[in-house]
Each structure stands twice: as C-alpha cells, then as structure tokens.
Amino acid sequence: MNLLIQFLRRPAIVHKWGVEDWNRFMPLARNARLLGRCLYLLEQHDLLGVVPSRLVDQLRGALNQTRYVQVQALRELRHVVRVLDREDIPPLVLKGVAYLVSGLPPSRWRNLSDIDLLVPKDDIVRAEQALGRDGWQPSGDFDAYDQHYYRDWMHEVPPLVHRQREIEVDLHHNLAPPVSRIQINAAKLWADSLLVSGPYGMVVRTLAPADMLLHNAIHLFMNDELRGGLRDVVDFRDLFEHFLAQDAAFEQLLLGRARALGCGRPLYYAVSTARDLLGLAPSAAFLAEVEVFAPAAPQARLMRWLIEQVMAPARLGLRRTAAANQLLFVRSHWVRMPPGMLFRHLVHKMVKAKKPALSAADLPG
Amino acid sequence: MPLAEQNLTLDAGPFQVRVRSSDPSFLDTLGFFYRGCVRHDGPHFVDFDIRIKRPRGLRRWLQPQVLFEIDALRPFEPQPAENAFPTYEWGLNWCIATSAHRYLMLHAGSVAFGDAGMILPGHPGSGKSTLSAALTLRGGRLLSDEFGLVRPESLELLAMPRGIPLKNTSSEAILEFDSAAPLGPTYPKTRKGRVRHLRPDALSVAQQQRTATPRWLVFPRYLAGATENLAPLDKSEAFRQLAFNCFNYKLLGETAFRAVAQIVRQTQCFTFTYSRLDRAVVQLMDLAQATGPAAHGSPR
Numbered sequence: 001m002n003l004l005i006q007f008l009r010r011p012a013i014v015h016k017w018g019v020e021d022w023n024r025f026m027p028l029a030r031n032a033r034l035l036g037r038c039l040y041l042l043e044q045h046d047l048l049g050v051v052p053s054r055l056v057d058q059l060r061g062a063l064n065q066t067r068y069v070q071v072q073a074l075r076e077l078r079h080v081v082r083v084l085d086r087e088d089i090p091p092l093v094l095k096g097v098a099y100l101v102s103g104l105p106p107s108r109w110r111n112l113s114d115i116d117l118l119v120p121k122d123d124i125v126r127a128e129q130a131l132g133r134d135g136w137q138p139s140g141d142f143d144a145y146d147q148h149y150y151r152d153w154m155h156e157v158p159p160l161v162h163r164q165r166e167i168e169v170d171l172h173h174n175l176a177p178p179v180s181r182i183q184i185n186a187a188k189l190w191a192d193s194l195l196v197s198g199p200y201g202m203v204v205r206t207l208a209p210a211d212m213l214l215h216n217a218i219h220l221f222m223n224d225e226l227r228g229g230l231r232d233v234v235d236f237r238d239l240f241e242h243f244l245a246q247d248a249a250f251e252q253l254l255l256g257r258a259r260a261l262g263c264g265r266p267l268y269y270a271v272s273t274a275r276d277l278l279g280l281a282p283s284a285a286f287l288a289e290v291e292v293f294a295p296a297a298p299q300a301r302l303m304r305w306l307i308e309q310v311m312a313p314a315r316l317g318l319r320r321t322a323a324a325n326q327l328l329f330v331r332s333h334w335v336r337m338p339p340g341m342l343f344r345h346l347v348h349k350m351v352k353a354k355k356p357a358l359s360a361a362d363l364p365g
Numbered sequence: 366m367p368l369a370e371q372n373l374t375l376d377a378g379p380f381q382v383r384v385r386s387s388d389p390s391f392l393d394t395l396g397f398f399y400r401g402c403v404r405h406d407g408p409h410f411v412d413f414d415i416r417i418k419r420p421r422g423l424r425r426w427l428q429p430q431v432l433f434e435i436d437a438l439r440p441f442e443p444q445p446a447e448n449a450f451p452t453y454e455w456g457l458n459w460c461i462a463t464s465a466h467r468y469l470m471l472h473a474g475s476v477a478f479g480d481a482g483m484i485l486p487g488h489p490g491s492g493k494s495t496l497s498a499a500l501t502l503r504g505g506r507l508l509s510d511e512f513g514l515v516r517p518e519s520l521e522l523l524a525m526p527r528g529i530p531l532k533n534t535s536s537e538a539i540l541e542f543d544s545a546a547p548l549g550p551t552y553p554k555t556r557k558g559r560v561r562h563l564r565p566d567a568l569s570v571a572q573q574q575r576t577a578t579p580r581w582l583v584f585p586r587y588l589a590g591a592t593e594n595l596a597p598l599d600k601s602e603a604f605r606q607l608a609f610n611c612f613n614y615k616l617l618g619e620t621a622f623r624a625v626a627q628i629v630r631q632t633q634c635f636t637f638t639y640s641r642l643d644r645a646v647v648q649l650m651d652l653a654q655a656t657g658p659a660a661h662g663s664p665r
Binding site for chain 1: 383409414465620
C-alpha cells in the first residue's frame with residue numbers, strides 16, 4: 001500500500017513520517033491530482049503543524065491553482081448555458097462541474113480541465129452548431145476518420161473550445177458509447193435529473209445522486225482506461241459517504257438504479273476499488289448485492305491487480321505501471337467496441353503518426 | 366560509458382531541487398554554476414525531483430539526446446544531448462512557473478542593494494537578464510534574472526540566484542562590460558537561439574535565504590543607439606504594466622491585485638530606455654545609492 005493511500009485512509013500516519021517518506025508522498029499526491037484533497041484532510045485533522053512548511057507551500061499553491069480553474073470553469077459554463085438557453089436546449093452538467101455547481105464535497109478541492117455536459121441526442125448537433133456560431137470551435141484537428149469515430153460510435157461530439165478561452169467543453173448525449181458493452185437509456189437519466197440553481201444565477205440540471213455515482217464508475221472503469229485514476233475513486237468514496245449521510249436508503253437506491261440502467265459491473269469495480277484502496281465501508285448487505293455484478297473470479301483478480309498497479313504504485317515511473325496501463329488500454333477498447341469495429345479502429349490508429357506529448361511552450365528560460 | 370548516477374540536492378532560493386544524472390559533462394557544468402548551492406547535510410525535503418538522463422536505444426550513439434524527468438515523468442520531448450544544462454535550467458523554470466502559485470511570480474529580473482530590492486520587469490528582449498547580470502557584476506545582490514518571487518502576505522522579494530542565460534549577443538555585451546565575468550559554455554543551438562550563462566556570484570548564493578523589500582520598479586527597454594533615459598512612471602500605468610507582466614496574476618486573483626498594488630505604492634517607478642550597458646548600470650547604481658543603502662560588496 002503506497003504512502004498516499006496510507007495517508008488517505010489514516011491521515012494521522014504523518015506523525016511517523018520522516019523526510020524520505022514526505023519525498024515519496026508528494027510526487028504521488030501531485031501526480032494523482034490530490035494535493036488539494038490532502039491539504040483539506042490535513043486541516044480537517046488538525047495536522048498542518050506536522051507538515052514541513054515548504055510542503056504546505058506546495059499544497060497551498062496547488063489549491064490556489066484549483067480555485068482559479070474552478071472559476072474559469074463556472075464562467076465557461078455560464079457562457080455555454082447562455083447559448084443553449086437561447087436554443088431551448090436543456091443543459092445537464094456532469095462530473096467536476098456538476099460537483100461545483102451543486103456544492104458537493106469534492107468542490108472544495110477538486111481541479112478540472114474541461115466541462116462536461118449532457119444534452120438530448122436529438123439536440124446535440126444543434127447545440128454544437130449554436131456554440132460554433134458563438135465562437136467555439138473543435139479543440140484539435142479532427143480528420144474525417146475522427147469525425148466518424150466521434151459521431152457514429154461515441155457518446156459525444158469532438159471537444160470544443162472557445163477561441164478566446166482555454167477550457168474545453170465536451171458535449172455528450174449519453175454516459176457511454178452507443179457501441180459499448182453498456183447501453184444506457186438516456187431518457188431515464190433525464191427523468192431523474194435535478195434542477196440546480198448554481199452561481200451567477202445559472203439554472204442547470206445535474207444527474208440524480210445515484211446516477212452521478214454510476215457515471216463516475218462508468219467513466220472510470222468502462223470508458224477511459226482508468227485515466228481519472230485515484231482522484232476519481234476519491235470522488236466516488238466522498239460522494240458515496242455524503243449521499244449516504246443524507247439518505248439512509250441511498251445504498252438500496254444505488255443498487256436499484258444500477259440494475260435499471262444496466263451498469264452493475266462498473267458499480268462493482270468502483271465499490272470494490274474504493275473499499276480496497278480507500279477503506280469505503282458500506283453495509284454487508286450492500287456489498288453482498290454488489291458482489292453479484294462481479295465478473296468471473298480470475299478476471300476480477302486480474303482487474304484488481306491492474307487497478308492497484310495503476311492507482312497505487314509504490315512510486316512513479318515503474319515499468320509495472322506502464323505494463324498495466326497497456327493492458328488497461330486494450331481492455332478499455334475491448335469493452336468500448338465490438339471486435340470487428342475495434343480491429344478497424346486499431347489499424348487506423350496504427351497507421352496514423354504519433355503526436356508529440358507536449359511541444360515546448362514559450363516559457364521562461 | 367555510463368557512470369554511477371550522482372544524486373545532489375541543490376538550494377534554489379525557496380526551493381530545494383534534487384538532481385540526478387550520470388552525464389559527466391552535465392554534472393561538470395552543474396558544478397561550475399551551483400557548487401555553492403549543493404547541500405552537504407541531509408536528508409532534505411525535495412520540491413522538485415529532477416533527473417537528466419539519456420534515453421535508451423540506438424540514438425544514444427547516433428544523435429545523442431537528453432531527457433528531462435520530473436517525478437519520474439517526462440513532460441517534454443527529448444533534447445539534443447549537448448543542451449543538457451539549458452534543458453535542466455529551462456525545465457526547472459517550467460516546474461516553478463507551473464506550480465509555485467504559493468508566490469506571486471513577476472516576470473522580472475530582481476536585484477537587491479542591501480535589503481532594498483530593484484524590480485526590472487520586462488518582456489523577452491527588453492534586456493532584463495543582461496541588466497540584472499551587469500548589476501550583479503557591480504555588487505548588486507542577484508535575486509533572479511527572470512522570476513520576481515514575492516510572498517504576497519509580506520511582499521518580501523525572495524532570492525533565487527541561478528545561472529543567468531544570456532541570449533545571442535548579450536554574452537558579448539557582458540564580456541565587454543566585464544572581461545572577467547564568469548561565463549559557462551556556449552550553447553549555439555537552443556530553443557532560444559545561442560545561449561551562454563553567467564554564474565551567480567558567491568555572495569548572492571551565500572545570502573539566498575535573505576529577502577528584500579521592493580523599493581524601485583524599473584521597466585527597462587533596450588533601444589539601439591538611444592541615450593540612457595530614466596523617466597518617472599505614473600503609478601497607475603506602473604500597476605497595469607506590472608500586473609500584465611506576472612506569470613500568475615490572473616490565477617491568484619485578488620491576492621495578486623493587492624500585492625501588485627502595494628508594490629507599486631511603496632516603490633519609485635520608472636521607465637528606463639538604454640543602449641550602453643556601462644552607462645545604464647551607473648545610472649541604476651546611482652538611483653540605488655541616492656535613495657537606498659549602499660550596495661553590499663565592493664565593485665570589481
């Protein structure tokens with residue numbers, strides 16, 4: 001169990017840490033985008049005095065940055081909502097920006113890099129065009145194949161960004177690709193969605209609490225090769241505990257919803273991961289019912305191992321983590337598309353040249 | 366021939382940097398610039414954990430490259446191996462600029478005379494690095510040629526003496542100014558053109574934990590053939606220019622607004638057009654002498 005996980009489970013452990021422990025902990029927390037979460041946890045447990053002051057500086061610096069991006073995200077949302085309101089298209093916000101608008105616990109520390117919205121499938125092209133007329137454009141170069149990939153196979157259109165701003169806007173019409181193993185009836189999501197009055201007088205919709213958690217699970221374990229990483233598991237745990245504290249029947253609600261939407265498997269992965277790594281402690285009855293959604297034992301064991309390599313490595317840059325990521329990458333495609341389609345997709349991607357990771361920006365030096 | 370990897374901890378002002386590398390020429394250069402910054406006690410809390418290494422594979426022999434790793438991750442494309450030191454310097458600047466939001470980061474040279482700080486904000490090409498370099502060669506204490514690091518709650522300027530990258534003809538200008546200036550190797554082809562670094566002086570390095578109070582705010586502009594002209598600058602204009610010049614003004618929001626406003630309020634503000642480095646330095650030294658305590662150290 002790595003130091004970050006140990007800390008997230010039992011913050012008081014920092015009393016025992018020496019210099020080298022802190023030096024191993026900080027890169028893990030930074031890489032997992034959990035510096036802000038760690039700062040909150042330290043404050044909550046009155047442990048800030050134990051932390052070396054230069055590390056407190058780093059944590060505060062990260063939180064300053066998060067606050068800024070949160071404001072940018074809310075402003076971007078206000079711009080988008082203005083356009084969609086004009087078109088009479090109801091915007092439903094997802095993930096980070098939904099937590100922010102609803103003031104849910106992750107909003108105190110959670111960074112975000114884009115805003116995700118759900119719109120009705122029949123409206124998505126109209127929404128995209130309306131935003132296009134108001135200055136949003138595709139955030140990258142999407143060739144004919146990419147267009148086809150997004151529009152025919154995925155649950156979103158190519159990401160947009162306003163030409164004067166930086167935050168990406170992702171328009172979705174569902175929570176999982178229509179070609180994937182999981183088929184979600186979006187009408188059910190809309191039927192249960194909530195109206196929320198957010199900042200700046202915005203009125204938007206969010207998913208119902210149970211659907212919000214299921215989306216987190218689908219996103220992490222079905223769509224995106226665990227890219228959200230430990231941060232998303234922390235979100236899952238924090239939201240689960242928050243909703244359960246508000247509604248004692250939340251566990252049953254969540255199970256019922258997973259069955260109704262056909263996403264028991266991702267719920268199983270999310271619950272078991274949050275339990276293994278972060279000590280989530282739901283009721284025994286709930287766990288027994290979630291266990292029904294588990295895959296065959298060997299597959300469950302393999303996934304558990306892969307998840308641990310990726311989310312809880314002893315340190316960064318291990319070859320094992322890279323190997324696990326490769327396997328998860330393959331798996332994410334496997335669950336996302338039927339085999340024939342997958343084959344064509346991979347051949348296409350192999351032919352296309354690999355883009356550089358990051359071009360040298362014009363920074364100091 | 367792969368040597369054993371060296372593992373050094375360096376002071377870089379408020380930051381402690383772990384540098385690991387087995388590249389002998391990089392380590393040599395690092396030693397030339399930062400011998401006085403190496404920590405011999407230990408262990409240390411690390412702010413930036415950096416490794417400079419050669420990628421594996423055939424390129425090792427054909428066109429050797431160098432990789433910058435931070436926390437074992439690689440945010441940049443490999444660079445030509447001969448540019449290991451500029452890559453390290455640039456990479457560390459990138460790490461600071463993208464994460465040190467605990468501080469207000471002015472894109473400015475900064476030099477102290479005693480405890481009084483002179484801030485020299487400027488766009489690339491304004492000559493802030495060259496001026497900072499020349500001032501430190503005349504006994505000014507180098508805070509930084511690029512980062513004016515300010516603690517927003519106390520408005521202290523922090524010191525972070527590092528090698529000053531002199532681009533293109535700036536290194537000749539500095540040698541002409543002071544033929545004994547301790548310059549490192551020349552890097553003919555970097556992303557920023559030809560670069561040669563000036564080593565920070567020993568006194569600035571020894572006093573890198575000593576802060577300074579902002580006292581003068583001078584916006585330099587190099588203009589070929591111009592007569593040196595130090596002209597008072599209206600404070601509201603100074604505010605606008607300093608705010609636009611920060612790396613993280615927008616990010617820090619109100620905190621940055623208040624800090625910049627207070628810096629402008631408590632400093633004498635000037636624009637400074639110059640072309641001749643020796644005269645420019647005399648004029649800025651005079652400004653510091655006339656309104657502040659004498660410079661530490663003796664002019665060389």
